[in-house]
Amino acid sequence: MHDGKYILFFIGALGAFNGILLAIYFMFLAKRRNLSSFFLGCLMAALSLRIGKAVLIYFDSNLPEIYRQIGISACLLIGPALFFFLKSSIDQLTQVPRSWKYQIGALLAAIVFMGVMYRYATYPELWRKYSIQVVYAVWTLYIIAAGVVIRGLFARIRSTSDALKPAENWLLAIYSVNVAIFLSFMMAYLIRDICETYYGGAIIFSLVLYAMIFIHLYHSRTAEQFYVVPAKNPVRKVDEATVMNLVTTLEQQMVKGGLFKNPNLTLSELAKSINIPAHQLSQLLNDNLGKNFTSYVNEYRIEEACRMIAQGHPFSLEAIGYEVGFNSKSTFYTAFKKIKATTPLMYKEDLAKRSDASLVR
Structure with missing residues (x-):
């Protein structure tokens, strides 16, 4: 591994590690912890596992197949976690809707069933040809659903008289970066010869993590609300x-x-x-x-x-x-x-x- 690859490995691995730490913070330690912060933590955890797998496999393709299985399984949860985070933030949810519980239960059941009954090491072709297609299909659907949730924010970007508030900008940033990560992995899946796009997701994720940590440290007194509390949409006053x-x-x-x-x-x-x-x-x-x-x-x-x-x-x-x-x-x-x-x-x-x-x- 030459010096350039050492640097890339360090950035990607550090990003995945920091992602796990931030996931624990948002899920269990944040002072203003609520439903949206919990799902943000879930999103960070799923991304970290997926990015960690990408880093390890990219630099050592001879690792045990369990790493690939964990990475693909985590990938199944990224889209749902993003959607649940944005939806709970926009709608100010305080409790998990029953339909979400069914979705989460079905996804976790699928992960456990495939992981136990059809392990990657035993059925590699099943995972490469079919499971990965289902995973990317689910990820795509939730990416679209998340876009629908915040479509109003994108529409307001074009309005110069109706500026977005900090929390709204933060939600847009999280969604946009997740789309970039999704596209980098999707491109690598569709065009298998382009390895750089495969590892590009790890680099993007790492850079965004550093930005998040910087914002949190720099705005230590107020940044927390940018993560979990949706800003109010400015509207015109109505008569009495x-x-x-x-x-x-x-x-x-x-x-x-x-x-x-x-x-x-x-x-x-x-x-x-x-x-x-x-x-x-x-x-x-x-x-x-x-x-x-x-x-x-x-x-x-x-x-x-x-x-x-x-x-x-x-x-x-x-x-x-x-x-x-x-x-x-x-x-x-x-x-x-x-x-x-x-x-x-x-x-x-x-x-x-x-x-x-x-x-x-």
Whole structure:
């Protein structure tokens, strides 16, 4: 290996290693860790495994076949992780939708099944001719789906009067670089004689990693929100009468339609129920009601939970939490304490004491 290759190997290997460290950070250690940061960590992990495999195989083609199997398997998760990250950021999701769980489960099941029943070392032709085609097909579909999710941001780039905010630029950068990496590997797959494009993905990934680390260190106090929190889309102010009509319609949908009981309710779905864009609903909640989407929905859920508790509903407190739209006991208790400044159990006991005191009188 000549000096030039040593340098390329060092850059690619260091990029893959740093990617794993960043994946761990985003998934488990970030101060503002949420659903979008978790999926960003998953994206970094999948890319790192794929890039790591590319680095090792490019410089030593005699490595055990398990490295190729791991790399191809990780490649199956890159597209989905990118889509889930962008979608959870744009729609401000706080919980994993059921459809995503099915998709993730199916992908992981396919990886385990192929890895156990049809190992690369035993069935190399199966992986080279068919499995890789399925992997690239899945990657392509999710790349397209991710592009659809952020198509509005690309459209706004052409508008000189409607500049993108930092978080939106960050989402576009992540998507664009992933497309570049995808194209480099796809070109290498279609034109097998061009090895440089195969390793090009590793170089691109490494350079982007260094840029991400620099931004995080340079903007240590604020950069974190660029990774996981979508910026609001600037929209024009609406008149007070329109705001009141929208608020009234929104309340009717929440109460009469019981939308808050849907544990997978998203900002986009709620906006669609009152026929306005998601960014306009976000502005309405933040500017006119002083609440974000999660707080707004949780208030309805907690009020319904309090009503059920006051009526002596036979459900357990945990079951009531699920009934009003929470996905877990912990999120129910956390939201209840935040809104009512007490726990559900203490609230129930306090109601019982008041009832007993009124009977004594």
